[in-house]
Amino acid sequence: MILPFTQGDTIAIAVADGVGAALAADGDATLELDATQMSAALAEIEQTLSPRWIWWSTDTARFLVADGLRPARCWDLDAVHRLLVGGWRGGAGRIWAHRRGLDTSELPQVAAPDLFSQPVDDDPAEALRPDGHLDPAWIDGLWRSDVGHLRTWAALALDVHHWQVDELERLPERPAASGTARSESAAALLCAELEADGLPIDVAEAERIIASFIGPRPRDGADEARLAAERDHLVLQHLPGPLGDLDLRNPAGVKSLLRRVGIEVPDTRAWRLERLRGEHEIVDALLTWRKAERISTTFGYRWLDQHVGPDGRLRGQWSPSDGAAGRMTATAGLHNMPAELRPAIVAEPGHVFVRADLGQIEPRILAAVSNDDALAAATWDDDMYAPVAARLGVTRDVAKVAVLGAMYGQTTGHGAVALRGLESAYPTAMAHLEAAARQAERGDDLRTRGGRLVRMSSNEPDAEPGDEPERAARSRAAARGRYGRNAMVQGAAAEFFKTWAAIVRARCAPIDAHIVLCLHDELLLHSLTDCADVAAQIVTDGVQEASHRWAGGTEVRFVADTSVIARWSDAK
């Protein structure tokens, strides 16, 4: 096929069912594709030119991944929008309104179909409405539209891309923002791949582990209820007197249950009950019950059935930057799977896992974002809490709690004394955190080192002054302060992590090793056994490349612990 593009092009791509349009950024070269040529043409463009693909949203990435394509580079307008504007909301209408400086508080909606309206078959001819907004009906029509409309869609993507590039370069004091935009885009693409690939799981092993908590798989609903009642009885049998309608799933009921055996607690959380195991035999039974109940409801047979495919892969939905500071999130328990289930995460025959986690990532990030020379010097130690402890004249554990407390905004408790030591030993880092907290308390927006806006203004219900007690207002301001203070560290750590992940993804493209899990500071790769040593080297070297790219110019050292293992639980 004769391609109209040249090496180094940036190419906007818009796809629908069986139709596609690709448009080069620096000219008017276009390629219109139908179902018969699309896969082959896109693969050829990728292979020969390796362009940076521009698309409106990760839906396009999902489409291409489902088609067997693994693009090397992209620019995800949605991901970059969230970086620039903060929050989790995106979508073409909002992106466009922001690019044109239009009011985003009331974006045009597609009229909801009701009993009286006729289904509309004719889509609007123009993408833009007279008021400048994108017409949502036109966007909806894209999916059943012709290639000409997709060409317009791609051209609009190019327009937004150019504008985003300019915006990022104009951000004051954020020279790395354009790089963040690229790694955030890569992370979004990686999310599409994680959704498609899934995490290898040994279902038989998972069922053995689940059975060890709640017994074999129930035959039906009645059987399940009977087994649950038996578990309840193991707790309730310790209780003297009549049971009434006591429900172990009701915290108030558990509280009164404990009161009946002479135990008074403000709440019934496990860490609190843990210390009361010796008080009465029912406490131990209750804690065992809680563990089983957790497996039964959240990580039991239903969980396996719902999220594991016939290919033995556990799949969830991935978001590249949900929430406060832009960490990756995942559903289906991929981010909070109990440690007891990890032995079931097993590499397939002929494969191994390459697992690596960043060591002490948050305090190292703090040293980088605050430009604190003394704290940066501490990062040259493999265990940076050791030099901090020496400098403060406290034990390592106290130093660790103090540093974490400073980043989370703790003001009371054991770490509070050492906190004052931190202020004199590392004044630059502490002042950086304090400034972020003050700004957030006022309700002013923050921006991470890599350029992500952390919105403080839009998150709160706007209360009239005086219609809330002074104490509550102060407590909420303090909460905002802790949130903002932590977002500077957690958000920058998320940016560093995604830079690392993007590098690893790119370097592993030529070999048979793929990222199958991202866990905030940990990467898990599924690798052909023969490639594992190469993959492990890529992962380890990737940390150095990420620190050069993300924290170039600072004297902060980042470290990773890498191992090649057969199952997830084999890691140290």
Add this chain to the structure above:
DNA sequence: TGCGGCTATTG
């Protein structure tokens, strides 16, 4: 039926 509270799990 939707929402806040409580609980558990992870980084």
Add this chain to the structure above:
DNA sequence: CACAATAGCCGCAG
């Protein structure tokens, strides 16, 4: 039990 997340069940208001 600080910061973040997903997810389940319960009680309660509408």
